[in-house]
Amino acid sequence: MKAKFKIVLLLIFLQITACQNKSKTPEFKQNVTKALKALDSSSAENDEKEKIIDTLYNHLLKHKNDSVNRNLYFKIASKYYGIDKYDKFLTVVKKVHYLSVKDKDDAQVAKSLYYFGDYYDAKSQLDSAFNYYSQSQKVYSQVKDTLNIGRTKLYKAGILYDAGIFSESEIQAVDALRLLVKTKNTRLVYECYILIALSLKELNNAAESLKYFDLALNQLEKLERENYPKDKIEKSRISCFNNIGRVYEKQKKYQEAIRLYNKGLKTKDIKNNYPKSYAMLLDNLAYSKMKSGDFKEVKKLLFESLKIRDSLDIAVGIVSSKINLGQYYLYKNDKTQALAYLKEGLLLSQEIKSSPFTIESLKLLMENDSKNKNYYNKEYFKINDSLQEVEQITRNKFARIAYETDLVEEKNSVLIKRDGYIITLTSLIILLFFVFFIMYRLKSKNRELVFIHEQQEANEKIYQLMLKHQSETEQARNDERNRIAMELHDGIVNSVFTTRFNLIQLDPNQIEKKDQLIKELEKTENEIRRVSHDLTQNQLFEDKSFPEIITNLVESQQNKYNTKFDVSVDKYIDWCTVSSTNRIHIYRIIQEALQNINKYAKADRCYIMLLKTADKITIRIWDNGVGFNVEKAKKGLGLKNIKERSNSLQGEMKITSEKGKGTTIEVIF
Structure with missing residues (x-):
């Protein structure tokens, strides 16, 4: 496999070398991309990968400064980060930042700033990481890049969580979520839900924390439908089950916690594919069983977890296992063994500077080692006071960084x-x-x-x-x-x-x-x-007066379209039976219709008829004009007036019209 990998990369290098002096050819980008993909799929050792990335970077330095090549710098930087070569990662990021500023490419300047944040986050320099993420967010805000504004807010929330400032972390994560849900980036939305849930857990808001963990699990189902890498989804789901179990632990609902840990352990081939997660679940399962009073297999679970963590050299995990073993032996009234494991846990936690585990082990030793109780008591309060002081300093530091970043932004905005x-x-x-x-x-x-x-x-x-x-x-x-x-x-x-x-x-x-x-x-x-x-x-x-009025009205009509108007009044209509008020309505209906025809119809002919059918009279006004959309025109004042007068006659109005095919208005009463 390794030999095949070397042959493939050798061919790619030959191609890169062949075109390294032809900076304008697209083959260079294609070949570098191929080489980077080959690195992703290879099983080579990190040292071999580092040499390949070094070669690619040196070739890239010989090419011009444009957005395409700057994107290649970012990809190379990511490869260094992936193999834990943080110093070389920083060198490439400094280079691409300089080139982006020189070319006034705001989007890539912002990207390089959050890469700086990643570097300092990896180095646990949280204040510097927070500072660079804040700068990156401001530049992304200027170019209105919603996705990356949300991303940098999320990273800032992560820094605040790592610093133990949980309330601020929750606020930042919620702000990030508001932006990221608009982008429909399922993975980042999932990370928001997880971070909010974890912050709420630390703030002892169990109900809300569980709600956000459920939302996170739903996001994982969406990721599955989007064909996100299966191994990453499985790993995230195991982590969710573990964290939900920890929430139930805090509530002392140990049976619920056990159910969640067992659910995680049922993941297919978890021991071989995710040994770190497997050891973590075993340790937490043993702790919950022990707390619930069920000591069956607790010792076996704890030692199996410790063995895996020793083999993987997971220092934090080893500390957790040793402290839990100490508690197990305390339950079994074996103080000698218990104190031995607790002391080992204390020393290792101090060595790796894990304050939560240091406090936990000191508290247990203070309660159970009567001979050295005063010493452990003194150390406990000393470190507790120190942590509170550090937390306040850290909180102030992050507030100052945020203020200074805003101040720079304010000067630019002036x-x-x-x-x-x-x-x-x-x-x-x-x-x-x-x-x-x-x-x-x-x-x-x-x-x-x-x-x-x-x-x-x-x-x-x-x-x-x-x-x-x-x-x-x-x-x-x-x-x-x-x-x-x-x-x-x-x-x-x-x-x-x-x-x-x-x-x-x-x-x-x-x-x-x-x-x-x-x-x-x-x-x-x-x-x-x-x-x-x-x-x-x-x-x-015999009454000829009203028909004469209608006839005179129609015959007096004139317009710019030279419409020819004709009128016909049925001689069998007995006008004596029609009230004066109703005659006025008839007159106004015809007058309104004629006015609309003169304004809009553009007709050659118009025919007005008054007909008698049984005990009803029909007013029919027809033209061969341009027609109109009946639904849209119903709101017009003219047709509204005709409708109202039809109602006054206790009659029914019908309009038939189509564009280009004329109009017919009928009122039957």
Whole structure:
């Protein structure tokens, strides 16, 4: 496998060497990328990998400063970081930072700053790491890179957690989460949930901590659907189960903790694939079983965990195992063994500077080693006071770093604000001008609408007066007809009837003359009756005034499209049965429709019909104009008025229209 790896890289180096003086060719980037991928998939020792990365870096130094080559610097730096060569990692980051600043590439300047943060984080120089992450965040904010603003906030939250400032860590992680959920970066959202959950655990908020661990487990399921590397998902899930178990431990719900640890241990081939996690779960499982009073296999679990941690040289894990073994022997009343393991744990925790384990072991020794109780008591309070002092100093230091970073940002923003004032003032003037213009237009429009409304009211009054006058005229005409009919009937008919009666009484010898006169009088009588009947029946119900008004309205229409208007009024409509108010509504419906046609229809022909069907009257207005979208136009004032008048008639309005195919409006009442 190693021989094959060397042959592949040798070929790549030959390709790189062949084009190392041709900085403009894309082959260089492709070959470096191939070499880096080969490193990822290789099983070579770190020393061999380091030589390859050194060669790639030296070749890259000979090429020009552009964004493509700077990205290669970042990739090479990441490879150094992956094999724990932090000093060489720092050298490459310094180089790419210098080149990014020189080329004024803000995005890559920001990236190099958070790489500096990674370096100091790896070196446990938390204040420096926090400082560089803060600087990186500010630059990313300027270029509005939401993903990386969230990423740097998350890293800052991690630094605060490592420093033991848990409340600030939670706040930063929540801020990061708000940004990262928008980017849909599932892995970073998962890390936010984990960090919030861990901070809440340390703040003794168990319920909220468990909620965020559940959210983290859901994110792992999303990562599976996104084909994220399976081994990383398994490792993260084991870590989640372990951390949830620790929350239950804090609550003294040891059975729940045991259930979670066993769940983690059921991971397929965990012992071989994730020995560090396996040892951790064994140690925690043994502790919870011991605390719950179940000592079965506790000793076996603790020694197996310690053996694995010894073989992997996991110092923190070894300390935890030794302290737990000390507690186990205390439960078993074997103080000699217990104190021996606790002392070993104390010495190792002091050596690796693990304050939590140092305090835990001192507390146990103080409670159980009566001979040296005063010494351990003194050491316990000494280190506890020291930790509180360090925590306060650290908290102040991070606050100062944040303030100084903000101060630099504020100085930069002063220049931006100064330029912004001119833009803001200009924009304000334009906005004010626009507002005044809109107000003027609205005022003019309002005056126009008021004038139209007043004109409509005046027209309404004139029309009502006209109808009243016509009604009075018609009534006078009817009265006159009735008077004449009455006179004909009561005067002439009676007179003729009397004459005819007298003639009947004449001398019978004048038969011929008498018959002639009788027939003549009968003829006259019948004629007068016919005239009287016509006057009182047919002519009284004949009303041509309203149809004439409609006809005059339609025939008076003119527009710029030269629309030809026609009107037809059904002669069988009995207008006497239609009230004056309803006639006004009919008139206004036709008038409104004609106005819309003149304005918008662009029609060649328009036809207005008033039809009688059974006991209903139909108003139909048709044009062959451009048509319109009925749904959108329903909100228009004209159609709204027609609709309201249709409702007043207790009728039904129907509109049929289609673009390019004309319009038909029907009102049936």
